[in-house]
Amino acid sequence: xxxxxxxxxxxxxxxxxxxxxxxxxxxxxxxxxxxxxxxxxxxxxxxxxxxxxxxxxxxxxxxxxxxxxxxxxxxxxxxxxxxxxxxxxxxxxxxxxxxxxxxxxxxxxxxxxxxxxxxxxxxxxxxxxxxxxxxxxxxxxxxxxxxxxxxxxxxxxxxxxxxxxxxxxxxxxxxxxxxxxxxxxxxxxxxxxxxxxxxxxxxxxxxxxxxxxxxxxxxxxxxxxxxxxxxxxxxxxxxxxxxxxxxxxxxxxxxxxxxxxxxxxxxxxxxxxxxxxxxxxxxxxxxxxxxxxxxxxxxxxxxxxxxxxxxxxxxxxxxxxxxxxxxxxxxxxxxxxxxxxxxxxxxxxxxxxxxxxxxxxxxxxxxxxxxxxxxxxxxxxxxxxxxxxxxxxxxxxxxxxxxxxxxxxxxxxxxxxxxxxxxxxxxxxxxxxxxxxxxxxxxxxxxxxxxxxxxxxxxxxxxxxxxxxxxxxxxxxxxxxxxx
Amino acid sequence: xxxxxxxxxxxxxxxxxxxxxxxxxxxxxxxxxxxxxxxxxxxxxxxxxxxxxxxxxxxxxxxxxxxxxxxxxxxxxxxxxxxxxxxxxxxxxxxxxxxxxxxxxxxxxxxxxxxxxxxxxxxxxxxxxxxxxxxxxxxxxxxxxxxxxxxxxxxxxxxxxxxxxxxxxxxxxxxxxxxxxxxxxxxxxxxxxxxxxxxxxxxxxxxxxxxxxxxxxxxxxxxxxxxxxxxxxxxxxxxxxxxxxxxxxxxxxxxxxxxxxxxxxxxxxxxxxxxxxxxxxxxxxxxxxxxxxxxxxxxxxxxxxxxxxxxxxxxxxxxxxxxxxxxxxxxxxxxxxxxxxxxxxxxxxxxxxxxxxxxxxxxxxxxxxxxxxxxxxxxxxxxxxxxxxxxxxxxxxxxxxxxxxxxxxxxxxxxxxxxxxxxxxxxxxxxxxxxxxxxxxxxxxxxxxxxxxxxxxxxxxxxxxxxxxxxxxxxxxxxxxxxx
Numbered sequence: 001x002x003x004x005x006x007x008x009x010x011x012x013x014x015x016x017x018x019x020x021x022x023x024x025x026x027x028x029x030x031x032x033x034x035x036x037x038x039x040x041x042x043x044x045x046x047x048x049x050x051x052x053x054x055x056x057x058x059x060x061x062x063x064x065x066x067x068x069x070x071x072x073x074x075x076x077x078x079x080x081x082x083x084x085x086x087x088x089x090x091x092x093x094x095x096x097x098x099x100x101x102x103x104x105x106x107x108x109x110x111x112x113x114x115x116x117x118x119x120x121x122x123x124x125x126x127x128x129x130x131x132x133x134x135x136x137x138x139x140x141x142x143x144x145x146x147x148x149x150x151x152x153x154x155x156x157x158x159x160x161x162x163x164x165x166x167x168x169x170x171x172x173x174x175x176x177x178x179x180x181x182x183x184x185x186x187x188x189x190x191x192x193x194x195x196x197x198x199x200x201x202x203x204x205x206x207x208x209x210x211x212x213x214x215x216x217x218x219x220x221x222x223x224x225x226x227x228x229x230x231x232x233x234x235x236x237x238x239x240x241x242x243x244x245x246x247x248x249x250x251x252x253x254x255x256x257x258x259x260x261x262x263x264x265x266x267x268x269x270x271x272x273x274x275x276x277x278x279x280x281x282x283x284x285x286x287x288x289x290x291x292x293x294x295x296x297x298x299x300x301x302x303x304x305x306x307x308x309x310x311x312x313x314x315x316x317x318x319x320x321x322x323x324x325x326x327x328x329x330x331x332x333x334x335x336x337x338x339x340x341x342x343x344x345x346x347x348x349x350x351x352x353x354x355x356x357x358x359x360x361x362x363x364x365x366x367x368x369x370x371x372x373x374x375x376x377x378x379x380x381x382x383x384x385x386x387x388x389x390x391x392x393x394x395x396x397x398x399x400x401x402x403x404x405x406x407x408x409x410x411x412x413x414x415x416x417x418x419x420x421x422x423x424x425x426x427x428x429x430x431x432x433x434x435x436x437x438x439x440x441x442x443x444x445x446x447x448x449x450x451x452x453x454x455x456x457x458x459x460x461x462x463x464x465x466x467x468x469x470x471x472x473x474x475x476x477x478x479x480x481x482x483x484x
Numbered sequence: 485x486x487x488x489x490x491x492x493x494x495x496x497x498x499x500x501x502x503x504x505x506x507x508x509x510x511x512x513x514x515x516x517x518x519x520x521x522x523x524x525x526x527x528x529x530x531x532x533x534x535x536x537x538x539x540x541x542x543x544x545x546x547x548x549x550x551x552x553x554x555x556x557x558x559x560x561x562x563x564x565x566x567x568x569x570x571x572x573x574x575x576x577x578x579x580x581x582x583x584x585x586x587x588x589x590x591x592x593x594x595x596x597x598x599x600x601x602x603x604x605x606x607x608x609x610x611x612x613x614x615x616x617x618x619x620x621x622x623x624x625x626x627x628x629x630x631x632x633x634x635x636x637x638x639x640x641x642x643x644x645x646x647x648x649x650x651x652x653x654x655x656x657x658x659x660x661x662x663x664x665x666x667x668x669x670x671x672x673x674x675x676x677x678x679x680x681x682x683x684x685x686x687x688x689x690x691x692x693x694x695x696x697x698x699x700x701x702x703x704x705x706x707x708x709x710x711x712x713x714x715x716x717x718x719x720x721x722x723x724x725x726x727x728x729x730x731x732x733x734x735x736x737x738x739x740x741x742x743x744x745x746x747x748x749x750x751x752x753x754x755x756x757x758x759x760x761x762x763x764x765x766x767x768x769x770x771x772x773x774x775x776x777x778x779x780x781x782x783x784x785x786x787x788x789x790x791x792x793x794x795x796x797x798x799x800x801x802x803x804x805x806x807x808x809x810x811x812x813x814x815x816x817x818x819x820x821x822x823x824x825x826x827x828x829x830x831x832x833x834x835x836x837x838x839x840x841x842x843x844x845x846x847x848x849x850x851x852x853x854x855x856x857x858x859x860x861x862x863x864x865x866x867x868x869x870x871x872x873x874x875x876x877x878x879x880x881x882x883x884x885x886x887x888x889x890x891x892x893x894x895x896x897x898x899x900x901x902x903x904x905x906x907x908x909x910x911x912x913x914x915x916x917x918x919x920x921x922x923x924x925x926x927x928x929x930x931x932x933x934x935x936x937x938x939x940x941x942x943x944x945x946x947x948x949x950x951x952x953x954x955x956x957x958x959x960x961x962x963x964x965x966x967x968x
Contacts, residue, residue, distance in 0.1 A: 176641055177644040
């Protein structure tokens with residue numbers, strides 16, 4: 001009752017506030033363009049950056065972009081508005097009236113009563129030029145300005161929509177989002193090289209030591225690292241909330257400079273209690289690829305069109321195939337059999353017990369008709385300690401998902417929930433003492449569970465056909481480079 | 485057209501998948517409880533953890549919880565199902581049929597045909613006991629198990645809903661979410677002590693040096709730190725996309741062990757291009773407090789009720805007042821005038837040019853009737869270099885939002901967009917050379933803009949009335965402590 005009263009009174013006040021905002025502030029181009037019916041005759045203020053200028057005897061045409069969508073709005077002014085400050089890249093404030101446009105593909109244009117350059121732009125020094133398509137290699141040199149290009153702005157909008165679609169997928173299915181920690185004292189998961197964290201100023205350590213009355217070498221008393229995966233902490237939460245996920249940054253201190261590697265990247269990880277088989281987890285993954293992708297296609301048609309037309313022609317069909325196909329399932333052993341029949345094509349001989357190389361992954365995906373392929377039941381020695389033992393003394397219930405062009409996109413497994421089996425494994429690896437808390441999860445109401453992780457940037461590469469991972473993240477970090 | 489066809493065909497296949505999932509898998513309690521009309525007679529599987537057991541002559545009552553909601557489902561079995569393994573905290577699998585319940589407040593109960601303990605729990609060693617309310621100080625000692633308590637599970641669900649509500653607020657208003665980097669080479673913003681990042685293994689540095697043919701002391705060639713704020717990178721993006729936000733982790737290497745400080749915490753930051761006044765930014769903040777809070781109240785009534793009943797009685801009224809009041813605005817100078825009239829109450833004498841102390845913040849909020857207060861136009865020397873100069877040679881367009889109980893919840897400002905003014909400021913501070921990229925944003929189409937940051941954990945403290953910040957984050961990090 002209380003909630004209801006509150007809700008009613010608030011929604012009234014919000015409407016009020018929102019109305020005021022719209023009225024007194026400048027409008028965004030996406031609002032103007034998506035307004036149905038078109039707002040002919042409406043007087044408004046508009047602010048944005050100049051994308052093109054065409055001056056004729058009687059009339060001045062401008063294309064303005066404000067980053068709210070790919071489209072520019074055409075502004076029609078008088079020639080005297082064309083001052084020397086009005087250049088490509090400058091920021092302007094326009095007041096005028098919307099009128100029907102003769103321009104095909106745009107229903108309205110803004111007829112300017114007043115036009116003011118609020119932020120000039122030295123067009124000679126500005127690294128981007130009017131009407132020129134810059135390569136991704138070129139724009140990558142200007143991380144603080146590249147969002148001013150059509151393609152990178154489109155990427156950022158798609159990335160935001162993709163993030164939103166993935167959250168929606170999990171929330172709709174009752175998953176609880178958990179912020180697993182970035183700084184972690186787990187150091188022995190073996191997922192890759194770690195970054196270590198300590199205060200930049202040694203004074204802090206001294207203060208902390210004095211504070212506690214005992215000397216310490218570390219801010220947290222123990223060595224602390226940037227997370228390589230939130231999985232173990234997610235398992236903690238799945239052991240109480242059943243379904244959990246995290247969408248956050250993860251780190252690798254590796255020297256790799258490849259097209260699929262970054263030192264800082266985003267992972268989507270989920271953990272489900274009460275699983276029975278790898279299939280339970282793979283079903284969720286298949287939906288988690290298809291539903292958000294479908295939503296992105298529906299919500300960003302123009303931005304995607306730019307990619308499929310100019311960046312990766314033909315890629316739309318690749319995505320369409322992923323969406324309309326049932327993903328293939330095969331065991332690691334079957335995969336090796338397939339690969340061995342084509343041994344002559346490979347630099348690395350496919351052999352049971354060895355990891356799949358990129359060339360093998362590519363072959364398997366092609367072999368399956370360029371449809372995503374789950375490779376399941378990997379050899380125990382190729383997967384981390386927590387993967388559930390299949391009981392055949394050889395394999396574990398762990399799998400990868402391989403996709404066209406990108407290769408490995410997901411890794412997942414059932415987790416070993418049997419206390420004794422896990423204890424044995426940790427003992428053999430000499431890890432028992434640091435994982436008592438992890439064993440506790442198996443001591444107090446242990447349940448079968450499983451989960452997966454997906455590299456978010458690779459997902460974007462997969463749906464957009466962007467070759468280099470540095471072009472799908474706002475501020476790429478890799479060896480030798482940490483700009484801004 | 486293509487999208488439409490795709491969408492139709494997919495939504496058919498998703499329905500198919502979802503139906504299979506529901507049918508073959510165990511159900512979650514929130515689905516069962518929220519099902520209208522109640523699913524009387526439906527056979528189903530259920531899995532969860534035992535919260536209570538009551539054995540009578542003819543019948544065995546269990547309360548099961550699976551973390552999907554606060555409520556337990558009552559299970560009715562036969563006395564022979566009560567094996568010695570069936571204890572508080574154990575995990576069970578039940579198959580049975582839903583029937584109308586005589587229990588008040590629950591429409592259905594599960595009559596068990598089969599009950600199996602899948603994960604026993606040594607109730608003596610398990611740190612939580614049946615029907616006992618544990619204090620937050622006590623549960624905090626078991627970060628890997630505390631999600632098994634009602635109150636921390638409720639906190640996690642509310643935290644997830646709050647995250648979702650904040651994303652929804654920004655997405656609805658056309659903001660683009662930007663993942664600003666966690667690792668950053670900005671080192672002089674002065675927001676606090678920094679954590680520095682290097683590879684844990686020195687081998688990596690050696691490899692990188694060899695790789696590039698020149699020796700390097702740092703993985704990224706320059707010192708790199710954990711971010712204290714994504715603001716500067718958000719400004720980059722607002723200079724192209726107009727409205728952007730980030731919801732991510734930030735870090736402080738400070739020795740503080742207080743109730744409002746963590747070494748790793750979450751910040752919500754937004755940046756808006758084309759602002760005119762501080763009011764433009766404050767309006768967004770006021771909506772950003774009210775709309776998501778209203779949504780959380782509507783989506784988590786039971787979990788919130790637990791807090792308002794047991795953790796912070798009376799706090800519901802505090803929140804209701806925040807939601808229904810117009811936030812107060814006063815300048816810093818007015819605030820100092822108010823405080824000086826009550827100087828005798830304070831340990832720290834309020835004086836123009838000095839920072840507000842916690843006791844001052846508390847007084848100002850009480851003075852305004854326990855309504856949130858914006859304190860605007862701070863002295864220039866108290867705010868960072870980027871705050872926009874008011875032109876009075878004294879103050880800048882920067883403000884804080886103070887809220888009941890928590891104190892400072894938001895900080896925000898207009899950013900200096902005038903090239904010369906900013907250049908002068910940076911020159912005086914000796915920072916010009918490291919901020920050329922930041923000056924570039926003012927060289928190429930600069931626009932007036934502003935933004936804000938909110939500490940997410942403090943927001944949760946504010947709406948839940950939780951005194952200690954360590955009780956609103958899954959894995960708290962602070963000096964001497966980085967568990968798991």
